[in-house]
Amino acid sequence: MISVVSKTLYEKVMVPTYSPAAIIPVEGKGARCWDQNGTEYIDFAGGIAVNALGHCHPALVDALTRQANRLWHTSNVFANEPAIRLAQALTNVSFADRVFFSNSGAEANEAAFKLARRYGITTGGSEKYEIVANTNSFHGRSLFTVSVAGQPKYSEGFGPPIExxxxxxxxxVDALEAAVSHRTCAVVVEPIVGESGVLPAEQAYLQRARELCDKHGALLIFDEVQTGMGRLGTLFAYEHFGVVPDVMTLAKAIGCGFPLAATLVKEEFAGHLGRGTHGSTFGGNPLACAVGEAALQLINQPDVLDGVRMRHSRLVSALKALGTRYGLFSDVRGLGLLIGCVLSPAWKGKAGDVVNRCLEHGLMVLQAGADVVRLAPSLVIEEDEIDEGLTRLAIAAMTLQRS
Structure with a gap:
């Protein structure tokens, strides 16, 4: 018996870890999506900062198709050409010398944290294993990464957290200085804390983290899962802030929707994850790396990166005016095309309601906590798509104001 593919069937057959929207998208092109009923949506969500080049970019489709006709998978028993090429391309455009490929941000961060612990214990003894992180950060859903993130809602109920x-x-800065010591193996920072409100780090904080890591022989890890690959108008966020980490993690936009992640490391630290210490069956998959190589080539272009900054100005000025007109937003913050619209006191705690109302009017947006609406559209979203999305947001805001 063939069942109708629907939200009802989803709720019957899927483990209930998510509560997805009522609609089911079935097609996408650029910054537009269509659901099962043919209803069109402007996508300001970008698959949570994943679809950096929009939906079904022709160059990515071509790269995937060509590789799909050649070689899908060999495991890491063998090297493959797309992975080697992508690793070299990433080291050519970053501070890093070595790359470990995996499939998700959690896996990239897991590798980074394991590297930090191994490095600390090897260089400083059995007590040098502490990781200093930010409260209300987000680094993935493995037991290690939720422990590092410092959000009890993600770690409670699974037994003792990682020590x-x-x-x-x-x-x-004062709290950071008090926390970092000779026992610290790593300081980990999201250049913009995305899930908890789109909160940018301050350059002085990142610089002090760099200094403390140098002083205490610890690794500085930047989690650029959400901010990397052009999202801020520079290829990587560390370039925007002018502070260079020892380790950087990438995911989301590196594959533009195809599962791919990477942990980038300086030469002097990479050897601490030697043969047999870590691995991934699918990490560096030829299909993923072929897409990643094409995506990097497209994103790392002056017109794309300059365009991110232009689109930021266009969006933020309009969002501030819209928020004032309808009493919806009290602030608009963020960098590049990672934008947080802070809800006004009247709408505090109702980000989910705003997201749902926008969807009803043909606009996909996200929330970042209960008080912030998050936008992370394609880096190459067209001006008319921005304007149409803002029009739909204004209609949604007007209906919310009247409700």
């Missing part, structure tokens, strides 16, 4: 994690508020 040796210290949490400090983002941009609190």
């Amino acid at each position: 040796g994690i210290r949490h400090v508020p983002l941009n609190d």
Whole structure:
């Protein structure tokens, strides 16, 4: 018996870890999507900052198709050409010398944290295993990464958390200085804390983290899963802030929707994850790396990166005006095309309601906590698509104001 593919069937057959929207998208092109009923949506969500080049970019489709007709998978028993090429391309455009490929941001961060612990214990003894991270950060859903993130809602109910994690508020330099010591193997920072409100780190905080890591022989890890690959108008966020980490993690936009992630490491630290210490069956898959190589070539272009900054100005000025007109937003913050619209006191705690109302009017947006609506559209979204999306957001705001 063939069942109708629907939200009802989803709720019957899927493990209930998610609560997806009522609609089911079935097609996408550029910054537009269509659901099962043919209803069109402007996509300001970007698959949570994943679809950096929009939906079904022709160059990515071509790269995937060509590789699909050649070689799908060999495992890491063998090297493959797309992975080697992509690793070289990433090291050519970044501070890093070595790359470990995996499939998701959680896996990339897991590799980074394991590397940090192994490095710390090897160089500083059995007590040098502490990781200093920010409260209300997000680094993935494995047991290690939720422990590092410091959000009890993600870690409670799974037994004892990983030991040796210290949490400090983002941009609190005094707290950071008090937490980092000779026992610290790594300081990990999201250049913009995305899931908890689109909160940018301050350059002074990142610089002090760099200095403390140098002083105490710890690794500085930047989680660029959400901010990397052009999202801020520079290829990587560390370039925007002018602070260079020792390790950087990438996912989301590196594959533009095809599962791919990477942990980038300086030469002097890479050897601490030697043969047999870590691995991934699918990491560096030829299909994923072929897409990643094409995506990197397209994103790392001056017109694309300059365009991100132009689109930021266009969106933020319009969002501020719209928020004031309808009393919806009290602030608009963020960098590049990672934007957080802070809800006004009247709408505090109702980000989910705003997201749902926008969807009803043909606009896909995200939330970042209960009080912030998050936008992470394609880096190459067209001006008319921005304007149409803003028109739909205004209609949604007007209906919310009247409700």
